[in-house]
Amino acid sequence: MVCINMIKSAAAQCHSVTAMALSTLHLTVLCFALLLCLIGGAQTEVPPSCLASAGVPGNPGHNGLPGRDGRDGKDGREGVSGSKGDRGDPGVPVPGLPGKMGPAGPKGSKGENGVMEIPESADVLMKSLKTDIQTMGSRLSTVEKAMGFRIIRRVGMKYYVTEGLQDDFDAGLRFCRDAGGDLVLPKNEEENNVLVKMLQVLEAPIGWIRTTDRKTEGIFLDTDNSTLSFTKWKPGEPNDHNNNEDCSMVYTATGLWNDILCDRKYHIVCEIS
Numbered sequence: 395m396v397c398i399n400m401i402k403s404a405a406a407q408c409h410s411v412t413a414m415a416l417s418t419l420h421l422t423v424l425c426f427a428l429l430l431c432l433i434g435g436a437q438t439e440v441p442p443s444c445l446a447s448a449g450v451p452g453n454p455g456h457n458g459l460p461g462r463d464g465r466d467g468k469d470g471r472e473g474v475s476g477s478k479g480d481r482g483d484p485g486v487p488v489p490g491l492p493g494k495m496g497p498a499g500p501k502g503s504k505g506e507n508g509v510m511e512i513p514e515s516a517d518v519l520m521k522s523l524k525t526d527i528q529t530m531g532s533r534l535s536t537v538e539k540a541m542g543f544r545i546i547r548r549v550g551m552k553y554y555v556t557e558g559l560q561d562d563f564d565a566g567l568r569f570c571r572d573a574g575g576d577l578v579l580p581k582n583e584e585e586n587n588v589l590v591k592m593l594q595v596l597e598a599p600i601g602w603i604r605t606t607d608r609k610t611e612g613i614f615l616d617t618d619n620s621t622l623s624f625t626k627w628k629p630g631e632p633n634d635h636n637n638n639e640d641c642s643m644v645y646t647a648t649g650l651w652n653d654i655l656c657d658r659k660y661h662i663v664c665e666i667s
């Protein structure tokens with residue numbers, strides 16, 4: 395409608411325009427606008443005579459809608475380097491893992507022959523220990539032999555032992571030697587007392603002791619033919635009664651010794667040392 399009114403306005407002015415002194419430019423602009431109206435499809439009859447006349451310029455149109463956002467621009471230039479930062483906190487020391495083992499070094503030259511040297515104190519100590527061990531072994535062996543008997547009494551470094559058996563002198567010797575000991579022969583008062591007490595326990599009035607005068611009549615010796623260091627003969631003994639008493643025994647009641655026939659059967663007490 396704006397276009398049609400514009401054309402009508404232009405056409406109305408056409409008759410008098412010729413006389414009016416409009417500039418050629420003014421006329422060109424008006425007719426160009428008219429042409430645009432015609433191209434836009436306006437159905438109107440334009441006087442052919444108007445094409446040459448110029449109209450008055452219309453009012454400016456309203457502002458259009460804002461356009462769409464444009465594309466991103468190009469990257470800007472690189473900025474200036476910043477100032478140096480503050481020094482960081484000291485780190486916590488953590489030991490690293492051990493490195494791999496390096497290759498073996500070259501073999502060293504052979505050293506001079508050393509001198510075997512055992513300190514004096516160590517040598518003395520070793521000898522002392524060796525002696526102690528041998529002593530303990532010997533004592534243990536003695537104790538083990540004694541352990542096999544029913545009645546055991548310790549006297550000094552010896553053990554007096556018995557099973558309460560009765561037999562003749564030579565059977566008594568064998569029995570005790572088979573047990574790793576020997577028929578008893580007291581070497582002092584204490585040992586004699588211990589023997590007497592053991593016979594009391596066995597309720598035996600008499601026990602054998604290991605001494606005879608078989609080698610030389612009248613001279614009582616140990617069975618290894620050694621002389622006696624201790625004796626406790628009953629007064630008047632040994633008397634070799636009937637020229638037949640070569641063996642010896644002890645009376646439980648008194649602890650005194652007497653020579654007697656070897657084939658008698660008395661209690662057997664052994665000593666183990």
Ligand SMILES: *[C@@H]1O[C@H](CO)[C@@H](O)[C@H](O)[C@H]1NC(C)=O
Pocket residue numbers: 609617618619
């Ligand atoms: C003891 O003496 C007798 C007679 O001389 C002898 O037969 C015996 O072998 C001797 N015993 C020991 C252990 O030396």
